[in-house]
Amino acid sequence: MGALADFSEHGGTLRFTGDLSLARIGDLPARLDAHGGSVSRIDLSAIDRIDTIGAWVIHRFAKKHDAAIEGLRSEQQHLLEQVEAADQAVPTRPTHVSPFNRVLGEVGEATVTAGRTMLGLLGFLGATMIAFVNVIRHPRRFRFNATIQRFEVVGVSALGIVGLMSFLIGIVIAQQGAVQLRQFGAEVFTINLIGRITLRELGVLMTAIMVAGRSGSAFAAQLGTMKLTEEVDAMRTIGVSPMEALVLPRTIAAILMMPLLGFYSSLIAIIGGGLLCWWQLEIPPVTYVARLREVVPITDLYVGLIKAPVFGAIIAVAGCFQGMQVEGDAEQVGTRTTAAVVQAIFLVIVLDAFFAVFFERIGWI
Amino acid sequence: MADAKNIIEVRGLKNAFGDQVVHEKLDLDVRRGEILGVVGGSGTGKSVLMRSIIGLQSPVEGDVTVFGEPTIGREETEAVEIRKRWGVLFQGGALFSTLTVAENVQVPLREFYPHLDLALLDEIASYKVIMTGLPGEAGPKYPAELSGGMKKRAGLARALALDPELLFLDEPTAGLDPIGAAAFDELTKSLQRTLGLTVFLITHDLDTLYAICDRVAVLADKRVIAVGTIDELLALDHPWIQEYFRGPRGRAAVATQEAQQAHERSGAD
Numbered sequence: 001m002g003a004l005a006d007f008s009e010h011g012g013t014l015r016f017t018g019d020l021s022l023a024r025i026g027d028l029p030a031r032l033d034a035h036g037g038s039v040s041r042i043d044l045s046a047i048d049r050i051d052t053i054g055a056w057v058i059h060r061f062a063k064k065h066d067a068a069i070e071g072l073r074s075e076q077q078h079l080l081e082q083v084e085a086a087d088q089a090v091p092t093r094p095t096h097v098s099p100f101n102r103v104l105g106e107v108g109e110a111t112v113t114a115g116r117t118m119l120g121l122l123g124f125l126g127a128t129m130i131a132f133v134n135v136i137r138h139p140r141r142f143r144f145n146a147t148i149q150r151f152e153v154v155g156v157s158a159l160g161i162v163g164l165m166s167f168l169i170g171i172v173i174a175q176q177g178a179v180q181l182r183q184f185g186a187e188v189f190t191i192n193l194i195g196r197i198t199l200r201e202l203g204v205l206m207t208a209i210m211v212a213g214r215s216g217s218a219f220a221a222q223l224g225t226m227k228l229t230e231e232v233d234a235m236r237t238i239g240v241s242p243m244e245a246l247v248l249p250r251t252i253a254a255i256l257m258m259p260l261l262g263f264y265s266s267l268i269a270i271i272g273g274g275l276l277c278w279w280q281l282e283i284p285p286v287t288y289v290a291r292l293r294e295v296v297p298i299t300d301l302y303v304g305l306i307k308a309p310v311f312g313a314i315i316a317v318a319g320c321f322q323g324m325q326v327e328g329d330a331e332q333v334g335t336r337t338t339a340a341v342v343q344a345i346f347l348v349i350v351l352d353a354f355f356a357v358f359f360e361r362i363g364w365i
Numbered sequence: 366m367a368d369a370k371n372i373i374e375v376r377g378l379k380n381a382f383g384d385q386v387v388h389e390k391l392d393l394d395v396r397r398g399e400i401l402g403v404v405g406g407s408g409t410g411k412s413v414l415m416r417s418i419i420g421l422q423s424p425v426e427g428d429v430t431v432f433g434e435p436t437i438g439r440e441e442t443e444a445v446e447i448r449k450r451w452g453v454l455f456q457g458g459a460l461f462s463t464l465t466v467a468e469n470v471q472v473p474l475r476e477f478y479p480h481l482d483l484a485l486l487d488e489i490a491s492y493k494v495i496m497t498g499l500p501g502e503a504g505p506k507y508p509a510e511l512s513g514g515m516k517k518r519a520g521l522a523r524a525l526a527l528d529p530e531l532l533f534l535d536e537p538t539a540g541l542d543p544i545g546a547a548a549f550d551e552l553t554k555s556l557q558r559t560l561g562l563t564v565f566l567i568t569h570d571l572d573t574l575y576a577i578c579d580r581v582a583v584l585a586d587k588r589v590i591a592v593g594t595i596d597e598l599l600a601l602d603h604p605w606i607q608e609y610f611r612g613p614r615g616r617a618a619v620a621t622q623e624a625q626q627a628h629e630r631s632g633a634d
Contacts, residue, residue, distance in 0.1 A: 022478065022528055023449065029485050051528040051560065056492055057485075079559045086495035090504035092467040092487050329509045331462060 005047075005054065007032075013041040014067075020047050020054025032061045045071030055083040063087075117343070124321040125313075128251055131243035143249050150253030154215045158261060162210050166198075166265040169206060170272025173197060178281055187281050191288060194273035195296035203266030204258075204304045205352055208311040211258060212344040216319035219250050220340035223323025224333040232324070242324070251316040258312030259305050266304060299364040307355050311348045318344040372397050372531055372563045373418055378427035380413050387413050389587040391427070400557055400564040401592075402574045404609065405584030411567045412456070414584065415533055418565070419453055420444070431531070449477050451531040452524030456539065458516035460508040466519045467494060467504040473526045489526070497522040498552055514545045525556065531563045532556075538570045550576045571610075571618035576625075583609075 003018040005028045014035075018024060042062055044050070050058075050072075059080065062069050072080060097105070135142045177193040223246060226232050232242050270292070277283040283291075322340035326332045359365070373395035380388040387410035395401050405411050416422035418429050420436040429436050432447050452473075460469050467490040474486055481489075494504050497518045508516060517537060524532060537553070538546035554577045557564055568574060574581055574595065582592040585605050591598055598606055609615060 022474075029482060052492070052496075053489060053528060056489060060488065075559070075561075082496065082555070082559050083492055086492040088491060088495050088501050089488075090467055090491035090494050090501045092471075092490060092504060093465055094505045329462065331509070 003048065009037070009039075012037075012039060013043055014039050015043040015046060016058075017046045017048075019049045020044075020058065021049055021051040022053040025054060025057065029057050032057065035061075039065040039067045042067050042069045043071050044069060044076070050076050050079065052079065052083050055080045059084055059087065120325070121318065121321050121343075124324070125317050127243055128247055128317055128320075131241065131248050132251075134241075135244060135248060141244055143245055146245070147249040147252050150249050151257060153218070154211065154250075154253045155257035155261060158211065158214055158257075159264065161214070162207055162261055162265050163268050165206060165210060166203065166268040167272040169202060170194060170198060170269030170274075171276045173202070173269070174273035174276035175280070178276070188283070188291070190273075190277060190281065191283070191291045192295045194270060194277075195292045196300055198266045198269040198273070199296060199300040200303045201352070203269055204262035204308045204311065205348070207258065207262045207265045207308070208315065208348045209345055211254065211261065211312070212315045212319075212341050212348065215250075215254060216315040216344045217337045217341050219316060219319030220323040220337040221333055223247075223320055224326035224336050227324060227326045228330060228333065247316075247320040247324075250320055251313060254312035254316035255309045256312075258315075259308035262304055262308040263301075266301075297364075299359075303355070303359050303364055307352065310351060310355075314347045314351065315344040318347065370396055372432060373565065374428075374430045375414075375418065376428045378414075378417060378429065379425045380410060380417060380422065381425050386587060388417075388424070388427075391588040393582060393589050393592070395563060395565055396580075397563055398557075398561060399579040400553070400566060400577050402578035402581040403565065403567045403584060404569070404574065404581060406605070409584040410587075411584055412535055415535055415565065415567060419451070419533060445477070449527055450529055451533065452527065452529040453533040454517070454520045454524045454535060454537060456535045457513075458508070458520035460511075460516060460519055460523070462508050465505050465507055466499070466511070466522070467491070469508070469519060470494060470522045470526050473523065477527065490522075493522045493526060494519070496556075497525070498548060514541045514549075517541070517549070521552075525560075528560060529562070531565070534564060534566045534568075536567055536569065538568065538573055543572075546570060546572065547576075553577055571615055572621060575618050575622040 003024070005016065005018040005020045005025050007014050007016045007028070009015075020028075039061075042058060044058070047054075055076075058069060061067070069080065174190055174194050177190040178187055181187050181189050181193075223232070226246070232246075235242050235245060274285055274288045277288055278285060319340045322336040322343070326336050371394045373393070375391060375393040378388050378391040378393075379386070391414070393414075403411050403414065413422055417424050417427075418431065418436065420429075420439050423438060427437075432450060434444060434447050436444060436447065460466070461472065464472065467487070470490040470493050471486050474481060474489060491501075491504065495501065499515060499518050499522065503511065503515060503519065508519070511519060521534075521537070524534075534553070538549050541549060550573050553564060553566070556562060557577075566573070566578065579594070580592055581595055581598060582589050583598065583603075583606055584590070585603070590603060591601055591606065595610065599610055601607075
């Protein structure tokens with residue numbers, strides 16, 4: 001490695017010495033910037049080495065002072081010429097926008113995107129329905145095996161985690177209910193609380209959230225990856241409709257599995273609550289079940305079972321829709337998957353509110 | 366320097382993934398200032414060889430030295446002096462997706478020379494971007510907005526950021542159109558001449574081999590079976606080499622090369 005780059009001045013001529021390369025250039029650029037007097041000649045005959053960064057620094061200085069560069073060997077001259085030829089200011093970052101405009105722009109963009117997404121989701125729901133009708137008209141195009149396989153992934157594999165979650169939720173509701181109701185000496189109403197809230201609301205809602213996290217995200221990631229690797233395009237060219245082959249099996253699986261999982265979840269939550277009642281309130285299981293049969297109307301079960309397939313459809317459609325929106329790079333698969341889960345849970349909760357009002361109006365309270 | 370003539374020395378390299386042995390007793394030298402083309406059928410471990418040399422892949426056996434220093438088993442933060450002296454262009458460009466092209470070029474500079482003036486950094490990024498043949502508008506763009514060819518050029522600009530002495534190129538012309546590929550070859554050659562680079566070039570492109578490579582190393586049977594100029598390789602009696610260079614594509618590349626030389630001669634007259 002050569003000596004540090006340096007220069008000395010001899011009446012309008014700057015004579016450089018040492019190694020004009022990135023590693024050895026040191027503070028030379030700053031010293032040259034600070035150099036005041038006029039320079040007409042730059043003598044490079046005494047340098048050891050020069051690389052593009054050295055050449056650039058020399059070129060920049062020569063341009064500023066309109067000085068002639070002399071003393072380079074032919075290949076060094078060639079290097080300098082290459083660097084001179086590449087002298088063009090290139091912006092490093094996209095043009096800066098003032099914060100106010102940027103916030104305004106982002107709000108506007110987010111609004112437009114939200115509107116477009118809702119429209120797109122609606123369109124996608126329509127396309128899924130059309131695919132469903134087509135499959136009914138041509139039953140041979142129905143992907144039976146794919147659908148059954150999704151049953152397993154969406155339903156059977158979820159039993160463990162949904163069961164555990166429901167069991168714990170049942171215990172928590174019973175425990176909280178018992179503590180509060182004890183103040184009025186009304187512990188026995190804990191059973192009403194557990195039976196009605198799990199069957200009507202929590203069983204299905206918590207299951208929907210779990211399925212959105214487990215399967216909705218998986219749908220988005222799977223379809224997104226397939227879009228990226230052009231599998232979806234390959235399908236289209238072979239004459240297979242991705243709506244029928246990919247979206248429909250997933251949607252049907254989610255629609256059919258959600259009520260089953262929701263019912264199972266309610267049941268496990270009731271068992272969990274029953275165990276806590278037995279243990280803390282000393283209500284024996286026989287009494288617990290008898291009381292449940294008295295206070296929980298059958299309509300509560302219907303409420304849960306009617307909501308579940310709708311939630312399933314929303315989760316599947318949101319997941320598949322976001323997956324099919326993936327374009328460009330792998331990063332999008334991640335953002336779209338997140339969007340699928342957030343959208344699915346949001347829509348499930350919004351619809352749950354609508355359902356609550358609806359069932360109240362028709363008298364299923 | 367331990368050996369001034371050979372920049373890379375690979376001795377007795379063995380690479381294996383599970384039971385599948387990719388390299389065995391592989392030796393290779395890369396000389397200072399040359400462009401070495403590495404060819405071989407699919408799955409002969411060309412990229413694995415490159416990854417072993419730059420220390421990304423730990424071989425089962427063998428030694429690799431670059432600039433006289435061993436690279437195997439070194440942490441990212443070790444062997445900094447060699448890392449400053451090489452540049453690597455990965456197949457897809459491997460640009461950092463959250464940074465613009467110009468910022469990508471600045472990453473090695475910022476990492477190794479944190480005291481560089483910001484204005485100078487921007488200027489260096491500018492001329493590097495232009496030198497690799499990208500338009501100026503590409504500077505503030507993010508990798509997702511670039512085409513495959515532009516990504517490769519941006520990746521090359523980043524590989525060249527530190528003015529390295531040694532450049533690794535992994536299939537630089539794959540996926541480029543013939544005009545773009547020829548321009549890339551031209552660029553590699555011109556940079557090699559101006560900067561005195563040593564280039565380790567993995568390629569499938571016969572035109573590239575004929576146009577710019579000083580020597581060619583052939584990977585087959587888990588090792589480097591031959592290294593030499595194309596003429597030297599053609600004199601060998603190995604079936605794969607013969608088929609590779611004498612096949613229809615090989616002959617077409619020769620014809621192009623000869624036409625080019627004839628054209629240059631007539632132009633010089």
